[in-house]
Amino acid sequence: MATWRRWIALGVLAGAAMGTGRSAIASADVRLDRDFLSGIIEKLPPVAFEKPGQYRGMVHNFELVGIDPRSRVILVACQIDGEFRAPVNGPITDRVARSPETPEGWRRFGFSVRARVNVEPGREGGPRFRIAIDEVKRRGLDGASGLVARALGRFFDDLVTQFANGRASQLGQRLNLEIARRIAIFREYGVFCGIEYSQAELLLHFDLTRLRREGIAGFVFSETKPGTVPLYRWRHPADGSFYYTIRWNAPDRPHAVAQGIACFVLDHRVPEAVPLFRWSNGQDHLYTTQIDGENAPQLGYRFQGAACYVFAAPLPGTVPLYRFFDPRRRSHFYTLHPHAEFLK
Numbered sequence: 644m645a646t647w648r649r650w651i652a653l654g655v656l657a658g659a660a661m662g663t664g665r666s667a668i669a670s671a672d673v674r675l676d677r678d679f680l681s682g683i684i685e686k687l688p689p690v691a692f693e694k695p696g697q698y699r700g701m702v703h704n705f706e707l708v709g710i711d712p713r714s715r716v717i718l719v720a721c722q723i724d725g726e727f728r729a730p731v732n733g734p735i736t737d738r739v740a741r742s743p744e745t746p747e748g749w750r751r752f753g754f755s756v757r758a759r760v761n762v763e764p765g766r767e768g769g770p771r772f773r774i775a776i777d778e779v780k781r782r783g784l785d786g787a788s789g790l791v792a793r794a795l796g797r798f799f800d801d802l803v804t805q806f807a808n809g810r811a812s813q814l815g816q817r818l819n820l821e822i823a824r825r826i827a828i829f830r831e832y833g834v835f836c837g838i839e840y841s842q843a844e845l846l847l848h849f850d851l852t853r854l855r856r857e858g859i860a861g862f863v864f865s866e867t868k869p870g871t872v873p874l875y876r877w878r879h880p881a882d883g884s885f886y887y888t889i890r891w892n893a894p895d896r897p898h899a900v901a902q903g904i905a906c907f908v909l910d911h912r913v914p915e916a917v918p919l920f921r922w923s924n925g926q927d928h929l930y931t932t933q934i935d936g937e938n939a940p941q942l943g944y945r946f947q948g949a950a951c952y953v954f955a956a957p958l959p960g961t962v963p964l965y966r967f968f969d970p971r972r973r974s975h976f977y978t979l980h981p982h983a984e985f986l987k
Contacts, residue, residue, distance in 0.1 A: 671851055673826055676844040681707040683821045684719055692725075700725015700752075708757065712840040716759040723754040760818070762838050762845065772818040854967035854976060854983040860930055861919055861953030862961035864907040865979055871907040874951055876977075878902050884926050884974040889951050906964055906979055909952040918949035927974040930966070 689703035701724055708718035726749045761773045826835075826847065837848040864871055877886045877899040885902075886894055889910055894901075909916055922929040922936045922944035929944055931937055932955055936944060954961055967976040967983045978984055 671849045673847040673849070674844050675822070675825070675847065677707065677710060677842075680710075680717065680845070683818060687817055696728060698725055698727040702756075710840055710842055710845065711759075712842060714759070715838075715840050716761055717845075718757060719760055720755065720757045723756055724752070726751050762847075772822070850982065851985050852967075852983040853971070854969050854986055856983070857966045857968050857975075859963040860966040860977055861917070861932055861955060861964050862957045863953050863964045863979075864960060865962050867907050868960065870909065870913070872910045872951075873904040874906050874908045876902040876905040879926075882926050882974070883969070883972045884928065885976055886928050887921075887930060887950060887977060905977060906962075912952055915954055915956070915958065916952040917955045919951050919953045921947040921950040923947055929975055930977060 687705040693699040704722040836850045839846040922939040
């Protein structure tokens with residue numbers, strides 16, 4: 644078993660979460676060294692391919708050629724060997740072109756293939772490996788070159804396509820499966836957001852929140868100031884949605900759980916302050932300074948008036964109130980923390 648080394652570096656951000664000012668983990672880096680990647684690639688089993696009556700063969704001997712930081716790819720090599728049915732056969736061509744172990748009417752061929760593997764964000768919040776053919780070299784062909792060229796010209800595009808999309812090589816599937824096992828813990832907290840290449844390793848970056856940022860709802864205060872009031876946050880345990888109000892004892896539904904003070908806002912209009920309107924669809928609560936609710940009525944939301952007043956632009960002493968959306972629960976979340984308090 645090939646040796647491999649993997650270690651995790653956790654970046655730390657000092658961010659105010661719920662006004663507490665506590666430090667929190669903001670990102671995670673996963674390092675995959677060359678030995679680890681080589682171990683995965685070299686253990687790929689041979690894979691057969693066939694187009695009945697036309698050609699058949701095997702993709703085998705996978706190996707890691709290297710990591711190219713400049714072009715940001717992993718370079719992988721393999722061998723393709725097989726047989727094809729010659730379109731023209733006769734006693735002379737068959738005797739000259741066919742190897743002793745090759746069936747009558749068939750010719751052997753062999754190619755050395757080099758592929759480049761790119762890493763990109765996937766839909767599930769993890770990295771996905773994409774394969775593309777980089778170079779194909781002929782190693783050996785039975786028979787007259789003109790005859791083989793004409794025959795393979797009809798079939799070779801299909802063969803290369805099979806390798807490139809992973810149906811024959813299974814390289815992409817195996818890489819994705821192995822890497823997914825290594826990063827499973829981070830997918831619970833965040834999404835893959837970038838990668839760095841060096842000749843010795845890959846460095847995968849993760850943003851440790853699964854919520855999607857939707858900008859800034861307004862500018863508020865992280866601590867009490869003259870003329871401000873607390874904006875309390877409540878959570879509904881049944882569906883995981885959140886409710887914000889300046890009334891400390893006024894959740895909109897029974898059984899809501901108080902989560903403390905999200906920030907400090909105004910309960911009346913002052914110069915440069917604007918209303919933060921609340922819209923609700925019975926579960927999710929949308930808070931926005933847009934009077935039309937950003938087309939909320941068309942999405943089933945009902946207008947519930949102004950929840951409080953905030954500033955539309957930053958003023959001295961104010962901080963952003965970030966708005967996030969949880970695509971799994973279909974609900975919004977508001978916080979001073981730039982990474983959504985790593986809410987899962």
